[in-house]
Amino acid sequence: MPKLIDHDVKRLDIAQATWKILIKEGAGGASVRNIAKEAGITLGALRYYFTSQEELMAFTEELVHEKITEKAAEHFMADLAPHEKILDLLLGLLPQPQEELSASKARLIFKLQPKNTDKPYDTGRDSVYQAVKSVMSNLVMLNLLKKDTDLSLETDRLYALMDGLAMEGMLRGTGYNPYKAKNIIKTHLTSICKTESGDLY
Amino acid sequence: MPKLIDHDVKRLDIAQATWKILIKEGAGGASVRNIAKEAGITLGALRYYFTSQEELMAFTEELVHEKITEKAAEHFMADLAPHEKILDLLLGLLPQPQEELSASKARLIFKLQPKNTDKPYDTGRDSVYQAVKSVMSNLVMLNLLKKDTDLSLETDRLYALMDGLAMEGMLRGTGYNPYKAKNIIKTHLTSICKTESGDLY
């Protein structure tokens, strides 16, 4: 009977506005009023689609993680050599310059946002950690890792490196050099892979 | 003529209270009222010692960086084998469990705090970056690095790794395992150092 507005589409619109605000002003600027203004709706309209700010944030965070997981899956299915695929995948997890809706930055902001629940951060729900795990698992399958590699340790090492690089990418506004990040990841992959098969990276 | 209260000592007290609040509640909880309560003084008293919140924050951030630089210098002068010194130094830059006033956590919080100035983050003023640079520089002096090492790249790689590990340490409350971090750093140092001199780490 009412106006024909797709509820889910509108929720996506609002979540994207939230996303945009988060990147532009950080978590501190993500007030419901700011978000409503960014989405071009009023406060009441926003509250019609999301009954609380917490719900909106959870929805947006989920959206960001879905986007990252999706992107990683696409890279996995690319028609490239394994080492090329892996390199592209990892680079895709970092902020890109002039990226309007950076999933990497948004993920970091959510990750660093202190939840009122005092439970520690759950890496199991981190899309980037899952992607890194997949990458390492693939390297094992392809028998590319050096002998006597501690898989768990190397997974955590690569994960920490990715988080550090992502942070660097987020904090540096314009003067961020993605080529440097690419070279760092290449160096890292080379150092954990067997050397016998030549310089893959 | 007045009460005999050392101005600078009191400013340090307040800065320490700020530090404590930052770690306990994050940057969002660091309101002047919260800080005053933590320091056991009133709002007016706080404003007497710091004319603005911004000044207080800058003072506290400076204090944190001084503490880190100091600690790193101590480690450098320790009477240990070079590789032991370096390992201890790097570990000292990470959050330690049950550490009341963690300089590492406080530094990260400041680093991630979006300044109203839109200038990008200046690594030159980051005490941890300086420490990492010193470490790498030392490895060069001692001729411990592998041949054809890209010093700038490896410095940035280690820096990113340290930031990632520090983040992990900050986000995990109780379930944080410093031994894992130690092993990761050991592995990393081994991978960038020459192998001929045996397993140093």
Add this chain to the structure above:
DNA sequence: CTTTATTTAATACACTCGTATTATCAAATA
């Protein structure tokens, strides 16, 4: 056209924020 459910808009409430103002208290000098 009227009804009805959906969507929007506007305003209000209680709270916290940083800052400012003002008066009061304490102690060392004269």
Add this chain to the structure above:
DNA sequence: TATTTGATAATACGAGTGTATTAAATAAAG
């Protein structure tokens, strides 16, 4: 002791926050 100056305390102001409430507008169904 009186005075002066450092230090403290209490309160207020305007802005911003999340949420709640209520009235209005919209468009499909009868």
